[in-house]
Amino acid sequence: MKKLYSLTLSFLLFSTITVFSQEKNPVIENIQKEAYNNSQLEVLGHELLDDIGPRLVGTPQMQQAHDWAVEKYKTWGISAENQQWGEWKGWERGITHIDMVSPRIQTLDGTQLAWNPSTSSKGVTAEVMVLPEIKDSISFKKWLPNVKGKFVMIAMKQSTGRPDDNWKEWATPESLEKMKNEREETTKAWNENVKRSGYDRRSIIPALEEAGAAGIVDSYWSKGFGVNKIFGARTKKIPSVDMELEDYTMLYRMVEHGDKPKIHVVAESRDLGVVPTFNTIAEIKGTEKPEEYVILSAHFDSWDGGTGATDNGTGTLVMMEALRILKKVYPNPKRTILVGHWGSEEQGLNGSSSFVADHPEIVSNIQAVFNQDNGTGRVTKINGAGFLQSYDYISRWLKAVPDTISKHIETTFPGEPARGGSDNASFVAAGAPAFSLSSLSWDYWNYTWHTNRDTYDKIVFDDVQSNVILTAILAYMASEDDAKTSREQVILPMNEKTGEPQTWPTPRVPERKGGI
CATH class of the missing domain: 3.50.30 (Glucose Oxidase; domain 1)
Incomplete structure (x- = not known):
């Protein structure tokens, strides 16, 4: 029986190694230069959040966002497409006006x-x-x-x-x-x-x-x-x-x-019948191992009280900007690098779980998935998601990350498998090594998570830029790694409530006809 262990590391220990590796690696140097000197984050944020706005599944704005992302990738020389996975109740928000008229x-x-x-x-x-x-x-x-x-x-x-x-x-x-x-x-x-x-x-x-x-x-x-x-x-x-x-x-x-008291309510909207739902998938094809995949993951949809800025506009911006930079400084990766912009995460991880169900040939050959979905803050935690050997390869990749970023990150190995919450759980349930890049709060849960205040002005671009560099370097290191990542799973502890051994999560069945 394998011994369950948990380690928390501060990457201050790796600062000397990190500086040395960066000096020897022009790709990592160029990732940072491009991120700092030619950032597209604020422009992307404005176009997505101010111009398109919230991205509720089934709305024209969600479709507009998918099409915008495909066209944006094409301007960077990156192939991208919208892949339909289901249908949803179509709806569009109109004017809301609420007035007290008496007393x-x-x-x-x-x-x-x-x-x-x-x-x-x-x-x-x-x-x-x-x-x-x-x-x-x-x-x-x-x-x-x-x-x-x-x-x-x-x-x-x-x-x-x-x-x-x-x-x-x-x-x-x-x-x-x-x-x-x-x-x-x-x-x-x-x-x-x-x-x-x-x-x-x-x-x-x-x-x-x-x-x-x-x-x-x-x-x-x-x-x-x-x-x-x-x-x-x-x-x-x-x-x-x-x-x-x-x-x-x-x-x-x-x-x-x-x-x-009496109130007068105008709440106009349009019922659009049944509309198709999509994931947007962007790709830089691998040159040596094109059948193996590194996936950058963030859900594209949002609730629509605000504009979905930190849930999950910031995760979306991180993955788009990271792939833009990789295309420019690392155009011929060893493994294929995908970005998945998932639909209908908010209603139960439907887009990502559909992708997992529809693409077993990709899922079985995933090197790593990096998912970001909890606000605008810099990444401060990464855990091994229950993969027994995750310490070996994640620690190796993190050594290449500059100390200004890695010193804020705590890691826990081997951790436990994600069972929900965000799209990394869809891949973990299928046995693929998928890791959450967990962010600093910035009062996320109270002030922006699913709220009327989740808007562009809440973005902390310095932290988002840090996450871009982290994500791009992790993707580069995972792509270049000579070894295939191990999928060996930890033996899970007993369930304290039932006294029975915990089991690995099973893939969920996606809802492909939502609200119909």
């Missing part, structure tokens, strides 16, 4: 949710109500007719709109503790109240629609100033909007005080 006039901050059924251009005006205190499912069913013709608020009233770090900085310890206790109690009471209805937070929405509600008002606060998470609508005919906490809680208080 006073105020424009409110919010937006319709993805795949929202359209209102007319005149919109819908109705009184706002909240869920009652629910005794049981029988009493809730008796209450349901009260929603007819009204907007129903389905999120709890948050007790504070200040993030926790703001409280920690300014509040007394007693006040902070009081706030946390009150929030915990309120959250528990809200969840139990919804549960007593016989529904959960999701299933209650179609029940309200069936009962005749005029619309749904949600508020998925992301625990930051002015920031909400924006996902998909669950209604078939009535509008569903997400409203920022500041305005949502104001309306909630008005309802509680008997003010009977």
